[in-house]
Amino acid sequence: APAASVATTGTATPAASGTAGTAASSSPAIAAARPASSSAKAWYEKIGIRGYVQMRYNQELGEDAKDLKSPGDRFIGREQGFGVRRARVVISGDVTDNMSIYIQPDLASTPSGSSTTHFAQLRDAYADIWLTKDKTWRIRAGQSKIPYGWEDLQSSQNRIALDRADALNSGVRDERDLGVFAYWSPKVAKERFAYLQKSGLKGSGDYGVIGFGVYNGQGANRPDRNDQLHSVVHFSYPFKFANGQYLEVGADAYSGRYKVSTASTTIGGRTFTPGVDAPEAGSTDRRVGAHVVYYPQPFGFQAEWTVGKGPELDLARRTIRTRSLRGGYAQVMYKFDGGFGSLIPYAKWQTYRGASKFDTNTPRMEVDELEAGVEWQPSNAIELAVAYANMRRTDVSTAPHRKIDGQLLRVQLQVNY
């Protein structure tokens, strides 16, 4: 820690900075040497703090629904009350003309093995280093979202539906990993990406018209477990029609080797620890995805599909081996604006046939779900979403991985600050 000099001479100055310090009465020589540069901006002009909190309540409709488990919402299931799904604080800013940072802890996370919750854990911690004056090319280094899947890149703060679709979201744990990426966004695309977010049309933000990179591959906040990196490539383009209507289409793909976790389990009367039919470096893990988003002006449509291969428990052989997977979703929505704010009714259908590779023994997961609801934004700061969901899902968290069918009433209050 830079210690007392910080306390006596102005507190917001990076210790390594030679120019940005506040003048201290005890250091006149330093103050005199300080040039009037852009780095003389106050700390609160260089970085900003904002965030959002999501609070949920799920009501199971009927006894069957109480056995439902969903990776996207740990408050679904038996003996649940209110839950804080996300409590985010974002520290971000353009620190210099060519470097921006983005640090986002979540304050509703739980260390593995702890029975107490709501600890602060990183989601994002990355820097964007701009390679060109016009900011078309940048390097992103750190823990950040992996550019695979459109909905995975869209912030949960902006998503209309309560959870992401499992087919896409089962690719990258918490949508993020640690790596180095390059993004290219020409000026026209950059402006459109920005507009689609700021306008309330719920864009995904700017992950480049072209993006590519390498990353560890075991998911956010997990150490790597092999000496190989995953690689990813991403394309997305926001078209704008003459009438002002936006349409975004794109595709992406990733490939690497994933190390699965196994443990003794009992399924169908047999107790076994599955073998893993894969090289030392891990199981084949690769996917391609495609997306189309017709923005709600006022009617919108959104769909994604993915296919790939990944590790999956083969019960007959008691072995985890490489198998195919496929799935996606389609969503329709309509945006009403008025004195009441913004009201967006929507319906989302999703399906998935493939493994849940993050879970112990990577069980096969089958999902068929229909959710219909409405999101109401009385102001920019408050969102209330109410939805009815008809779920048919494998319980991937507990052997013997039963398939459960049930209906839920779901409510979410989100506040933005």
Add this chain to the structure above:
Amino acid sequence: APAASVATTGTATPAASGTAGTAASSSPAIAAARPASSSAKAWYEKIGIRGYVQMRYNQELGEDAKDLKSPGDRFIGREQGFGVRRARVVISGDVTDNMSIYIQPDLASTPSGSSTTHFAQLRDAYADIWLTKDKTWRIRAGQSKIPYGWEDLQSSQNRIALDRADALNSGVRDERDLGVFAYWSPKVAKERFAYLQKSGLKGSGDYGVIGFGVYNGQGANRPDRNDQLHSVVHFSYPFKFANGQYLEVGADAYSGRYKVSTASTTIGGRTFTPGVDAPEAGSTDRRVGAHVVYYPQPFGFQAEWTVGKGPELDLARRTIRTRSLRGGYAQVMYKFDGGFGSLIPYAKWQTYRGASKFDTNTPRMEVDELEAGVEWQPSNAIELAVAYANMRRTDVSTAPHRKIDGQLLRVQLQVNY
């Protein structure tokens, strides 16, 4: 994450906001469309960051005192040195005219099962949504203090005595839970609640003249464990006499079903896991409390009492069953103000007869304690408290739950920022 558009077009803007963005040179159309609204305030005008840190040192007087254990201070007992009791950071603000947020992590918390400490864990994460222009009615949603007990609602930053009284504090773990509440404060009460805090009279803040709500019931940062909510109702009124003296009186009550934790234990030579004599939804858990606070202008007096029913280990039957509980405290204090700052000598007596429901097997807890000390505030930013305590307490953390008698010298340094 809202990604690069944030970095290129101003960093403090909630992604969902249609109006608040900083103008970006690459987005002239957006800048032009930005109306001059109140949401155009800079992020640091909308939210503020402050906090406080409490550091403690307890010196046991005599050998017996080394076996003391107290739920309010984990640094009491054998082989203890300095301790950080609380390290708080508060992010709060009036985000819009009708929504305020309050997010408070504690940076001196420990996940269950970890031997390393000082992790960041939420205390508060709530939004106040104001229902009327005059801000008399509001809904509070999220994790917040449960309006039961006056001292429980008063911030530890403001409390004169080192710890809260166990009789009241054993009702709601960490004073908080996840739920939805309504508070009503007419203008005159709102002004008085604010004055009692800002004046240094150490008020509890505004939890309404009337407050009521529902919450999970297992305590802060713990998942719910049944399908029933607890409910609470709260009354408190700050009277002001003609001579300027303030007097606050009130009462509150809560009711619900609490799920206890049991484990194998050895007491009196018998090893057993207690049974629980309660329905599936949990044990009866209900209390009423009353408070009176005569503010120190300069002489002050403060007392609370609670009675109720809750789960308690019945050793004879090796069963946890519903039993009565009662207890409270009385405190006198005197506030000297002068060039030296503020000096408040105080004496606090407390008693409790009832269970410690948060602890494994919910053992019976008997507390009789007298603490006398003085709090010195040389400035608003620094508080030094020195106290002598005579404690007679059950060790509820370890079977066989012995009763310990001992004396302590206690010191706390608090800094506010």
Add this chain to the structure above:
Amino acid sequence: APAASVATTGTATPAASGTAGTAASSSPAIAAARPASSSAKAWYEKIGIRGYVQMRYNQELGEDAKDLKSPGDRFIGREQGFGVRRARVVISGDVTDNMSIYIQPDLASTPSGSSTTHFAQLRDAYADIWLTKDKTWRIRAGQSKIPYGWEDLQSSQNRIALDRADALNSGVRDERDLGVFAYWSPKVAKERFAYLQKSGLKGSGDYGVIGFGVYNGQGANRPDRNDQLHSVVHFSYPFKFANGQYLEVGADAYSGRYKVSTASTTIGGRTFTPGVDAPEAGSTDRRVGAHVVYYPQPFGFQAEWTVGKGPELDLARRTIRTRSLRGGYAQVMYKFDGGFGSLIPYAKWQTYRGASKFDTNTPRMEVDELEAGVEWQPSNAIELAVAYANMRRTDVSTAPHRKIDGQLLRVQLQVNY
């Protein structure tokens, strides 16, 4: 929590403050009573927020290197990818004329026992209380760096080499502990300490020309385990020659009793839990160190040496007993400044013969390491370091504590904000 009054009357006001509140429309009486004092500064003028993130990638050169383990970098070894070594957020500031705070969580920490990472854990949480108007004397209370060793006091944000030398760094876990300290810095030294940091010369900050104090002794974020405190004393003086060249020399020492951790282990075919040949209060733990730093203007030289006694596993006797330790490092560096920023090639040699007291069973640790690299700072906000290291190290984390020899290519990207 100070509750709603905060939300309605200005959010950045410490609840205990009688003077600093923002005027609230609902509290005219309070606004009128507010004097124009220095505490009326806005919250963002009183405190500042800044930080830095370090991302690493190590490439082992040859098969042997894959078995290397180093206390300073958990991303060295088999099956590693990218890693976030540090993700720091600093909240600091001069809260009043005589009190400053410094609160620094790290967002890349892991609770013991958790397999998920990147949780927020305190590094520093202290207050400086200035005893004199000229700020030469201060008391520092809280968790802070222990003034032993020069490199230990220098921020990792400023260090040129990737990790600290083990000889010095094995004295105090995470360089910090909880305690109370006094520091004395006369005006001339204070100005030099400040200049050495701000100028990019990578000073250690101001830990006084003289410093001394007492602390728990088990390391940062660990509870104390005995009723004795460690004590420390520290001297350092920054000389300035007529030609402007700076030279800092000093020495320090600490002494106390350290409680070791033991567990069953298997070494050389024998399975045993070592006994501890020490009193109940813990093992003898004392060291002296000396440092000399010739600042890089442009050529620099830096060296430290330490000797002492501490607990060490004696394999022959299967006992942990007090043994001597010694070690240190020497470093040369050269600072090139130009249009490309700042470029600092360096070479660092270190050696250590003594125990790793933080590790289970306190095994003996032998280190001989040579690192040569270059740090490039294109701007104040970005640092890229590339180094080649030849390590010969005992693996102190896993019995039988083999000695490993290997070469590494190391890369670190650091961003400051």
